[in-house]
Each structure stands twice: as C-alpha cells, then as structure tokens.
Amino acid sequence: MKQELIIAGFGGQGVMSMGQLLAYAAMKEGKEVSWLPSYGPEQRGGTANVSVVISDSKFGSPVIDRPTSLIALNNPSFQKFEPSVKEGGEIFINEDLVTVQSGRKDITVHLIPALTVANELNEQRTAGMVILGAFITKTGILKAESLLSALTYLLGTKKDHLIPVNRQAILRGEKIIRKALSSIN
C-alpha cells in the first residue's frame, strides 16, 4: 500500500505538524516515509503545504505530482491542489472553512466539519486530528494508536494532558467518515 498525501492550508493551521505526526506514526509502524515541506515564498503568502509519502515498500521520489489524497484546510489550497489529485483519489476537506466545490467526477470528496467538532471538544487545536482520524480510517494507511503515540512523543510530557482530547478528536473523525460511508453504501 502506498499513499501520496498533500496537506495544505494557512500557516498556523498545523499543516506541517499534521504531516509530521503521520510521518512519525508511519516510521513507528515500520513503513517507508518521507516528509517534504513547502519552504519557499508561498509559505510567506499565508498558505503552507507538506507532501507525505507513506509506503509499505521503498520508493524513489518524495515529491508528489499527483497526490492519491489531499487534505485541504482552506479555499486557496483546495483550488490549488484539487486539479492535481489522481483519478480515483480522495480529498478530505475542512468543511467549516472550505466553501468551494469540486466539479470532478473521478475523485471522492469527504466533508469533515473539523472545526465544529473541535469546538465541541473545547479544543480548537484538535481540528487537524479530526481530519487525520477520518483520513487514516478511510485509507487504512495507519492505525489510530500509532497516531496517538506519535502525538504523545511530539507533544512531550509537559503537554500530555492534551492526549485524551486528541484521542477523542481522532475517534470523532473516524466516526464521521464511517457514518458517511455507511450512508453511501
């Protein structure tokens, strides 16, 4: 299995950290992984993106031309990357912030009300985890437990009180995607 994922959004939305969590979790699961940030001028323009490749076997390029998945956290990011998503690919969007729609019929768009859920959990910063929960559930690329242990590692002991709420966020993301899928089937 191989996932080529681009996460894109405003600076400060946790784009880089979300990618880092996935990369760390993938490493812990023994998978091959690369994390390549945009560090150029576009970062100064308010949008940031990171390319994460997760694979069961060795791969060459860490650069993603045609992502199999896209996580879009704002309109400009959606508009920039939506056309490049591979046929049969998937887009996970933060429904609270992305208002534009895809006209493509060859991809699936998952609407995740990440901010609404995060606010319900009284921790706005968990919005990213809600989407990641949906992403790993739908693609099956990583286990939720790996994601949590990555978070435990990256937050450090001083912030481990934030683990339970993040666990809930992941589970909520999982639930949303499962519900959406079952209603389709």
Next chain:
Amino acid sequence: MGKVLMKGNEVIGEAAIHAGCVYFFGYPITPQSELVAYMAKRLPEVNGLFLQAESEVAAINMVYGAASAGVRVMTSSSSPGFSLKQEGISYLAGAELPAVIVNIGRGGPGLGNIQPAQSDYFQVTKGGGHGDYYTPVLAPSTLQEIIELTSEAFRIADDYRTPVILLGDGMLGQMMEPVEFRDIKEKEFKEKEWATSGTEGDGPPRVITSLDLSDIKLEERNNRLQEKYSKIKKQEIKVESLYTEDAEHIVIAYGTVARMVQSAIEKAREEGMKIGLIRPVTLWPFPSEVISRISEDVKGILAVEMSAGQMVEDVRLAVEGKTPVSFYGRTGGVIPSVEEIYEAIKKLGKGVTA
C-alpha cells in the same frame, strides 16, 4: 539506537558529531539554517565548539584555523554564501588542510531564490576558487546516505589532507525521513603530525601555509597536489547502478533528482522499456570509467539535472561520442516531476536527442 525522524540539515549535523567533528563555524542562510541551529544546540552538549561567524568569509577562515590545529571541523552554507567561501576553500586546498564544507544548494545565479537547485555543479567539481585544485564532492540522495557520506567526507579529508564538499539541495536539507545512526565504533583518529598544535619544544616549528614565493617551490606543491588528486581518482570513486544489467538506455542523475528519476524509470519499466540508472555518488572524482564502459552497450544516455546542463558535460567527456547523450533539466528552483522525466525517457526510446 532505533530510527529517528529528522530533517536532512539536522542529520548532517548529527552525522558530523558521530564522525568526531565537534567544531563548527557557521552563518545562517536558507535552506541550510537548521544545520547551523542544530550545531548551536548540540555541540555544547558534547563539549564541542559552535561559533556563529560574522560572515561566510569569516567562517571558512575559522575553519582554516581549526583545521591547522588538527581537529575535525565543518562549515556549511547555501549557494550564494558558498560562493563567498571560495577564497577560503582555495587556501585550504593549497595549505592541504582537511575540512568538510557543506553546500545545500538553491536557485541561482546571484541571490536567486531559496528553492532546491543543482546549479553549483561546475563550482564544486572544477575547483571553484582560484588555482589548480579539486575538492572531492559527495552527493547523498537520501537522509540515511547523508550519515554514511558525512563520515566518509571526514575520512577522505583526513586521509588526503584536503577540503571535501558535501553537496545537497534545499529539498534534501528540508525534508524528513527516518534515519538510523547505527552503532558507530569509537574511531581512532590518526595523529596529525603536521598539525600546529604546539611542538612542546621537541622539534622545529610546524608551518601551515599556501604561500610559496619561489616558483619552483610552488610548482613542487602543485605537483604534490596533482599526485594526490590522481590517487583520489583511483581510490575514491563511488557510484550506484540500478537496473543496468539489461538496460538499452541509461539515465544519469545525482542527489535528490536521482530519486525522481528512479520513480520515472520504474514507471518506464512497467511499460516494458529497458532503462537503467547510474547515480554518481562522488561528483569529483566523477565515475567516468563506469559511464564510458556502459556507453558501449547502450543505445543512448539521458542526463537529468536541476540545472541548465552541467554534469552532462562530464557525461559527454566520459562517453566520448560512443552513444548519443541527451539532457533534461529544470532551473531556478523548479523540481522536475516524475512525469516530465518519464516523457524525456520516452523520447530516448525514439532515438531523439536534445
């Protein structure tokens, strides 16, 4: 020690420390600043010395001083800043001082931009500064390979008393991959009997200099350098070949670009095209013989670079017209996509040469 997730720039720093380098003189510039920051944090923890110089020129001259004292020492920069270090690198070569200089390349010429590029190839492989000299150049393509080649860079520097360049690009410096610092045995460094570390009155003063006012003496020094370069050419070439056994065409690329090329080749192979990859790991000395030999058996060679075509000149010199050589490159910080490279490979099969 298990795997850790680090940025390429940080890996270089940790690998240098593992190789016994605890002296670093730096000056920040994107996209290599994380290396400077890493050394600022890490070196005090291992009783080393980190010093942020007032400029790139100052940093390379501090390296000259530390190398003269016989310690393993490193500095780093990115393209425009690396240009500033050329005078110092020429002095290091002339004075036969071991040191490792890192260039995490970015788009040029001039101030250019901060995106990845390989357009400093000429500069690093053909001397770069003034005078008749070369520096060995190592070009890792993965973060794990950075560890191995950083250690090699220090060994080569010490063995031949020469500055060595570790060449990457912004992509390699900024990306993260899992790496493993395998248990590296405590290295015994050969004592540098030439170092100006104090004679304690037991011999004549030792002199480190690149100055020879006598023409004959300077020619002797040059001859000595050239002999050393011949030895390095004989002993230190590193190259990786992939899918070459049955290859009808060969793509040559180094560093990060070789990874995009590998993906493009794998795609081409799925379509039944017999394409091989040669990846020079040392850019100087260049693996000319390997390329010369294979050029007798293939229908054509494609060089892919993030430049307007620099390494391709060395490829052509090695091939000596035995097979057509074409080129595909992007410049200014644009990374060639796997798709673009695949298209260039398809043209190879049709016998079209650029």
